[in-house]
Amino acid sequence: QAQLVESGGGLVQSGGSLRLSCAASESISSIDVMGWYRHPGKQSELVVSITSGGSTTYTRSVKGRFTISRDNAKNTVYLQMNSLKPEDTAVYYCNAKKSGCRGYDSWGQGTQVTVSS
Secondary structure (H helix, E strand, O other), rough: OOOOOOOOOEEOOOOOOOOEEEEEOOOOOOOOOEEEEEOOOOEEEEEEEOOOOEEEEEEEOOEEEEEEEEEEHHHHHEEEEOOHHHHHEEEEEEEEEEEEOOOOOEEOOOOEEEEEE
């Protein structure tokens, strides 16, 4: 089962940028879907996902501002966050899903993103 470690969160002003990293313990090319979720409150929402084939899906509120990317050599997925808004403030979690009889659903520990007005 993949282990995930997130980093890159912090405190920024509105309009600023952050780059989140998610390092996996196995080849990300073997993982069916990876994504970033956030918890602004009690409710969790999917920010963006990327398949092993490279297809991406963004939630409407971040489309055009956030970009997901991969570095297969480093087994790492990144989330570039630009034009940050106070409403982006949340704990961000990396997720990895693999289907099949040897499948799994793994989560990182989360990284805090705080955007001041």
